[in-house]
Amino acid sequence: xxxxxxxxxxxxxxxSNKYLPKLRQYxxxxxxxxxxxxxxxxxxxxxxxxxxxxxxxxxxxxxxxxEEQIIVNYSLHQKASETDKFIPHMEKLxxxxxxxxxxxxxxxxxYGSDENYNFLKKEKIESYLKYPxxxxxxxxxxxxxxxxxxxxxxxxxEDKIYCPEGREMLLxxxxxxxxxxxxxxxxxxxxxxxxxxxxxxxCSKSPGGRTVQxxxxxEKYKRLTKKNLCFPLGIELRKKRSVDVETVFGxxxxxxxxxxxxxxxxxxxxxxxxxxxxxxxxxxxGTMIN
Numbered sequence: 480x481x482x483x484x485x486x487x488x489x490x491x492x493x494x495s496n497k498y499l500p501k502l503r504q505y506x507x508x509x510x511x512x513x514x515x516x517x518x519x520x521x522x523x524x525x526x527x528x529x530x531x532x533x534x535x536x537x538x539x540x541x542x543x544x545x546e547e548q549i550i551v552n553y554s555l556h557q558k559a560s561e562t563d564k565f566i567p568h569m570e571k572l573x574x575x576x577x578x579x580x581x582x583x584x585x586x587x588x589x590y591g592s593d594e595n596y597n598f599l600k601k602e603k604i605e606s607y608l609k610y611p612x613x614x615x616x617x618x619x620x621x622x623x624x625x626x627x628x629x630x631x632x633x634x635x636x637e638d639k640i641y642c643p644e645g646r647e648m649l650l651x652x653x654x655x656x657x658x659x660x661x662x663x664x665x666x667x668x669x670x671x672x673x674x675x676x677x678x679x680x681x682c683s684k685s686p687g688g689r690t691v692q693x694x695x696x697x698e699k700y701k702r703l704t705k706k707n708l709c710f711p712l713g714i715e716l717r718k719k720r721s722v723d724v725e726t727v728f729g730x731x732x733x734x735x736x737x738x739x740x741x742x743x744x745x746x747x748x749x750x751x752x753x754x755x756x757x758x759x760x761x762x763x764x765g766t767m768i769n
Contacts, residue, residue: 514659515557524745526557539740539748542568543756544581545723548730549763550756555749563659565590565608566598583607585720588614594662596700606704607716613708626682631691633698640669640691644678647671648691667693731759 512518517527519537527535540559544552552572556564565586573580583605591610599606612629615621621629625643632641640648648671656664673679673688683689707713731737737755740748 522743524557524743524748526559528559539745540564541752543724543727544568544572545727548723548727549760550727553752553756555745555752557745561589562592562595565592565595566660569598569602580604583716585716587720588612591701591704592658593664593694593697593700594658594660596697596704597662600700605707606700607707607713608704609708609717610701610704613705616705617709626678626689628691633693640671640693642671642682642689644676646673646676648689651690664694665696667695669693727759731755735759 511523515526519525519527522537525537525539528538528540529535530538540556540561542554542556542561542564543550552568552575554564554568554571556567558564569580569584580602581604584599585607586609588609588611590608591613595608596606599608612621615627616629621627624630630643631648633639634641638650642648648669650667651670652668654666654668656666658664669691671688673683676682676688679686679688708717735755735758740751742748742751
């Protein structure tokens with residue numbers, strides 16, 4: 480039998496008694512956390528979000544779908560990002576309605592992505608999902624900021640992008656990117672020769688010059704969606720969306736006084752919000768009848 484010298488045996492004992500249990504603890508914590516950035520010790524399904532007062536508190540992200548201020552579908556999520564939650568939300572609606580789906584989908588800019596537009600096209604649902612920068616385009620605010628991305632012009636025949644100064648930007652790289660849902664997107668990266676440009680410091684944070692990314696498929700979807708949104712029906716739906724959805728959240732929080740969950744765990748919290756949604760709908764239908 481070989482016995483380690485005292486100092487080595489002490490180090491082995493320290494590893495076994497102090498660091499290995501810590502390592503097992505970290506591994507368990509990573510398993511609970513999963514793809515999230517945090518979790519609460521009092522409710523391991525809850526994730527920490529910053530509220531309007533910038534406090535970091537555990538909670539859940541709720542997405543609702545409404546019609547005339549009646550909740551027709553809701554889904555709870557453990558991440559703050561909502562872009563990749565649109566499709567799971569819509570799939571849940573199909574399940575609970577035995578394949579039912581809306582004729583049109585109206586949503587704010589957070590849902591305007593290549594993946595979501597592609598989903599609506601496949602499902603034959605008219606797209607009225609705004610995209611980031613839509614209001615800046617419509618109001619002309621983007622034009623006032625000369626080096627805003629929208630002011631870089633893409634010439635399809637040449638496959639080049641021209642900056643507001645008229646300088647050519649050539650294709651340098653084509654990258655395939657996967658979303659959290661596994662959807663593949665092709666991102667084209669263009670870079671120009673910005674040497675000697677007097678606007679370099681205003682246009683780019685990088686001393687090497689500006690790089691512009693282009694998703695051709697997304698740009699096509701955005702043009703079609705912008706056309707829908709700017710039609711009279713689209714304008715009407717845009718006005719109605721904020722009133723229809725935000726009023727429901729306001730009623731639940733202010734009038735019903737429901738600002739925090741009483742239960743713990745995703746399954747129980749999901750059931751609790753289901754009861755809140757039913758209460759809201761019953762009250763709303765009662766108001767309509769009267």
